[in-house]
Amino acid sequence: MAQAGSGRSVAAGGDDAPRSRWWRRQPGAAGRIATIYAAVGVAWIAFSDRLVGVLSADPVVQDRLQTIKGWGFVLVTALLLFGLIRRSERGVRALGAEVRATVDSMADGVLLVDHRQCIVEANRAALALLGASSKEELLGPAEDWGRRFQLRSADGTPLRPDQYAVSRVIAGEPVAQLEGILRRADGRDVHVSVAASLVVRPGRPPLAVAVLRDVSGARRLDDMREEFLSTAAHELKTPLAVIKAYAQLLGRREPAERPALAVIERQVDRLTRLVQHLLDSSRLRLDAGAGHPEPFDLAALAREVAEHMRPSSPAHQLAVEAAGPVVVVADRARIGRVITSLVENAVRFSPGGGPVLLRVAAADGEARCSVADEGVGIPVERQAHVFQRYYRAHAGTPQDYGGLGLGLEMSREVVERQGGRMWFESAPGAGSTFHFGLPMPRESA
Amino acid sequence: VIAAAGPLVLVVEDDPDLLALMDMILADAGYRVRTAPEGRAALARVAEEMPALILLDMRMPGMNGWEFARAFRERHDRAAPIVVVTAAEDARARAEEIAADGWLEKPFDLEDVVAAAERHAGRSARRDPSAAR
Numbered sequence: 334m335a336q337a338g339s340g341r342s343v344a345a346g347g348d349d350a351p352r353s354r355w356w357r358r359q360p361g362a363a364g365r366i367a368t369i370y371a372a373v374g375v376a377w378i379a380f381s382d383r384l385v386g387v388l389s390a391d392p393v394v395q396d397r398l399q400t401i402k403g404w405g406f407v408l409v410t411a412l413l414l415f416g417l418i419r420r421s422e423r424g425v426r427a428l429g430a431e432v433r434a435t436v437d438s439m440a441d442g443v444l445l446v447d448h449r450q451c452i453v454e455a456n457r458a459a460l461a462l463l464g465a466s467s468k469e470e471l472l473g474p475a476e477d478w479g480r481r482f483q484l485r486s487a488d489g490t491p492l493r494p495d496q497y498a499v500s501r502v503i504a505g506e507p508v509a510q511l512e513g514i515l516r517r518a519d520g521r522d523v524h525v526s527v528a529a530s531l532v533v534r535p536g537r538p539p540l541a542v543a544v545l546r547d548v549s550g551a552r553r554l555d556d557m558r559e560e561f562l563s564t565a566a567h568e569l570k571t572p573l574a575v576i577k578a579y580a581q582l583l584g585r586r587e588p589a590e591r592p593a594l595a596v597i598e599r600q601v602d603r604l605t606r607l608v609q610h611l612l613d614s615s616r617l618r619l620d621a622g623a624g625h626p627e628p629f630d631l632a633a634l635a636r637e638v639a640e641h642m643r644p645s646s647p648a649h650q651l652a653v654e655a656a657g658p659v660v661v662v663a664d665r666a667r668i669g670r671v672i673t674s675l676v677e678n679a680v681r682f683s684p685g686g687g688p689v690l691l692r693v694a695a696a697d698g699e700a701r702c703s704v705a706d707e708g709v710g711i712p713v714e715r716q717a718h719v720f721q722r723y724y725r726a727h728a729g730t731p732q733d734y735g736g737l738g739l740g741l742e743m744s745r746e747v748v749e750r751q752g753g754r755m756w757f758e759s760a761p762g763a764g765s766t767f768h769f770g771l772p773m774p775r776e777s778a
Numbered sequence: 779v780i781a782a783a784g785p786l787v788l789v790v791e792d793d794p795d796l797l798a799l800m801d802m803i804l805a806d807a808g809y810r811v812r813t814a815p816e817g818r819a820a821l822a823r824v825a826e827e828m829p830a831l832i833l834l835d836m837r838m839p840g841m842n843g844w845e846f847a848r849a850f851r852e853r854h855d856r857a858a859p860i861v862v863v864t865a866a867e868d869a870r871a872r873a874e875e876i877a878a879d880g881w882l883e884k885p886f887d888l889e890d891v892v893a894a895a896e897r898h899a900g901r902s903a904r905r906d907p908s909a910a911r
Contacts, residue, residue, distance in 0.1 A: 562867060567837045570865035574884035575795045581888045582799060605885055612867035625870055666870070 366417065377406070442525075442545035446499040448538035450475045462525065462547055464517035475499060483516040487524070498529035499541040505531075512548065524552045562615055569608045577601040599645045606677070607737065609670060614722070614743045623750045624664030628774065631659045631668070631700050632693040638672045639691055648686030651676065655693040661700045661771045663751040668771070671747050674740035675704040675767045681734045682727070683708025683764065699753075700773050705766040711759040719757070720745050744769070784808045785830035785899040790820040790846065791863065792838040796884075800833065800891060807892045809899065817841025821849055829858050831899035833882070833891070836864045836872050847876035859898040863891075 385398045436443050442459030444452050455471040463482055465471055471478065476494040478484075484492050492513065494500060501508045511527045525545045532540040577598055584594040632655035639651045661668075672691070679689040683706045690705045711719060715726040725738040745755040748769045759765035787809045791797040797813050804811045812829065814820035816838045823829075832850070836843030847860060859879035863886070866872045873881035882894055 563837070566867040567865045570884050571793055571796070574865060574886065575793060575799070577885040578796065578799050578888060582803070585888075601885060609867070616867060624868075 370413070442547075444471070444499070444543045444545065445532075446475055446503070446541045446543065448503055448540070450494070450497075450500055450503065452478055453540075459545060462517075462523065462545055463515065464519045464521070466518075470518075482518075483514075485514045487512040487514065489514060498527045499543050502529040502531050502541040503539065523547050524549045558615070562612060566608070566612050570605065573601050573605050573608070577605075595644070603645070606670070606673065610674070610737065610739050610743060613667070613670065613747070614739050617743065617746050617750070623752075624667050624747075626662050626664055626751070628660055628662045629665045631655075631661050631702055631771070633658065634665060634669055635672055635691045635693050635702060638669060638676060642673065642676050642680070646680040646689075649680050649683065650686075650688045651691070652688065653691045653693070659693050659695050659700045660774065661751075662774050663753075663771055664747075667747045668751070671744040671769065672702065672704070674744050678736070678740060678767070679704050679706035679708065679765070681736060682706065682710075682732065684732075684734060695773060698773055699770040701768060701770045703766050703768040705764065707764040710761040710763055710765055711757075712761055716757075716759060720755075741767075784810050785895075786810045786812065786827060787831045787833060787895055787899055788812050788814065788820060788823055788829035788858075789833045790814045790817065790838070790843070791833070791835040792816060793835075803888050803891060804895055807895065809895055815840070817843070817846030817849065820846055821853075824850065824854065824858070828854065829899075831895060832858050832860045833863050833894070834860050834878070836862060836866060843872075844876060847878070861894050861898055 381402055385395050385402070388398060389395055436454075437457045439456060439458055442462040443454075443456040444459055445454035447453050451474050452472050455468050459471060460466070460468065463471065475497055479492065479494060479497060484497065486492055486496075495504075498508050498511050508529050511529075513525055513527060515523050515525055517523055524547070526548045527543055527545055529541055529543045532542055534540065580594045580597040580601065584591045584598075587594075632653070635655065636653045639653050643651050676689060676691070683689065685708075687707045688705075690703075692701075692703045692705070694701055709727070709732045711726045712730070718724045719726050720741050722742040723738040724742075725733070725736060727733045728738075748755045748771065751771055753769055753771040755767070755769040757765060757767040787804050789797060789800045789804070789811060791800065791813070792815050794815070797815065801811045801813055812823050812827075814823050818841045820832070820834075821841075824832075834843050834846065841849070843862065843864075850858075850860070860876065861880040861882060862869065862873040862876065862878045863882045863884060864872050865884040869881045869883040872878075879898055880894060882890055
C-alpha cells in the first residue's frame with residue numbers, strides 16, 4: 334500500500350500495448366452493436382420495400398406506407414441510441430462512483446494534485462487525518478494547504494512548497510517515503526508518512542497522488558521505547574554502580590579481602606557488560622545512526638580491552654599483535670564493546686584456557702581486527718546462523734557455556750553501521766577467528 | 779574538617795548510598811564536598827557558594843539534570859564546570875545534550891571520580907602542597 338513513491342501509474346484509457354492491425358482487433362461491445370445494427374438495417378431496407386409491395390398495389394397507399402416506414406425507422410433508431418447512450422453513461426458513472434467509494438474507504442488519506450500543484454481531490458481519510466470538515470477546505474494550491482496545516486519535516490523544520498513530496502514528484506524527481514508533521518485543524522500535531530507517486534495520463538498533464546498515513550501511534554511507541562531504554566539503563570546500572578563503588582572502597586580499607594572484593598568487581602563488570610549489550614541491541618533497533626564517530630587508534634583500543642579482560646580470564650593468554658597505530662573514524666565506545674564481546678566469546682569457548690590473539694592491521698584501505706582462539710569452534714551446520722539475534726550456536730551441546738546470543742548480532746550491526754563488515758572462520762575442535770574491517774580515513778589509507 | 783582549604787565539589791545525586799560514597803572518597807582525596815539529592819537543592823547550594831566542580835546525575839526526582847543545567851547556566855553561565863555522572867546507556871550523548879565539560883559512566887572506578895575532580899576542579903589541597911599555601 335504505502336510503497337515507495339517512485340512508482341508511476343498509468344490512468345485508465347492509456348494504452349501502452351502495441352497497436353494491433355484494426356481488422357485483427359477483437360470487436361468490443363460497440364463493434365458488436367454496430368455490426369448487428371448494420372445487418373438489421375440492411376435486411377430492413379431490403380425486405381421492407383417488398384413488404385410494402387405485398388401489403389398494397391396502390392401507389393398512394395404505398396407512398397404513405399413508405400413515409401410511415403421512414404418515421405418508424407427514425408423513431409426506432411432514436412430509441413436505440415437513447416438506450417445505448419444512457420447505458421454507457423450509467424456505466425461510466427458507476428465506475429466513477431466505485432473508484433470514489435474505493436478511494437474514500439481507504440484507511441490512508443489520499444490527495445490528488447495537478448501539474449499546477451493544486452489539490453484537486455481529497456478522500457474522507459484525508460479529511461479525518463487533517464480534522465477538516467469539508468473537502469473544499471483542502472482543495473486549492475498545495476502551497477496554501479502546506480501553510481494552513483504547517484507542513485514540517487520530521488525534525489520540525491518548515492518545508493518550502495518545492496520540498497513537498499508532490500511538487501518533487503511532479504518535477505520528475507523520484508521520491509521515497511517521507512515523514513513529516515502536520516498541524517490538524519484542531520491544533521493537534523500529527524506525524525504522517527507520505528508516499529507520493531506520479532499518475533501519467535496520455536495526452537494530458539500528469540497528476541501526483543499523495544498517500545498520507547498517520548504514524549503518530551508508531552512515534553509514540555518509539556518515544557515509549559526510548560523512555561523505557563533510558564529507565565532500564567538507570568534502574569539496572571545504578572545498583573551496579575553502588576555495589577562496585579563500595580567493593581572498591583572496602584578493598585581500600587581491608588587489603589586482606591582484596592581478592593574476594595576483586596571477584597565482586599569482576600562480576601559487576603560482567604553484569605554491566607550484559608546490561609550494556611541489551612541496551613545496545615535495543616538502541617540499534619531504535620535508531621539508524623552510527624553513534625559518535627571520532628578518530629582513534631584501533632590497536633590501542635584492542636590493547637585496552639585485552640588489559641581490561643585479562644584479570645577475568647587468568648587461564649587464557651590474551652595477546653595483542655599490531656605493527657603500529659591503525660587509525661579509524663568510528664564510535665570508539667561501541668567498537669570497544671565489539672572487541673570485548675569477541676574476546677568474551679573467545680574466552681568462553683576455549684574453556685580449557687589457551688591463547689586468545691588479537692591482531693590489528695591495515696589491509697586494502699581497511700582497518701582489520703581479528704580475535705582468534707583455539708577453543709571448541711562452531712559446529713559446521715550451525716555456522717550460517719551465528720549472526721542471528723538470540724542464536725546460540727552451542728545451545729543443546731556439551732559446549733554450551735552460556736551467553737545471551739546477542740553479542741555477535743550486535744557486534745556485526747555496530748560494525749556495519751560504521752561502514753564496515755564482519756566475518757569469521759571456524760573449525761570444530763580447533764577454534765574460531767572473528768574478523769571485522771572498518772573503512773580507513775583516506776589520508777591514512 | 780580535614781583540608782578545609784580544598785576546592786569545593788558539589789555532588790548532585792539522588793541515590794543516597796552513592797552520594798555518601800562519593801562524598802567520602804572526594805573528602806578523602808582532600809576536597810570540600812557539598813551534596814544535593816536533586817537540582818533545586820543543588821541550585822541553593824550553588825547560591826551559597828560557587829563550587830569548583832559540579833558532578834551531576836541526570837535522572838533524579840524533583841529537578842533533573844537537564845533542568846538543573848539549564849537553570850544553572852541561565853543564572854551563572856559557565857561559572858563552574860559540570861561533569862555528568864550517569865547510568866544512561868549513552869553517557870556521552872547525555873553530556874553533549876547539556877554541553878557538559880565531561881562525563882563519567884556508571885558504574886565507575888573510584889579513581890575515575892577523583893581523576894575527574896582533579897581534571898576539572900584542580901588538585902586538592904592535600905594532594906598538591908602548593909595549593910595549600
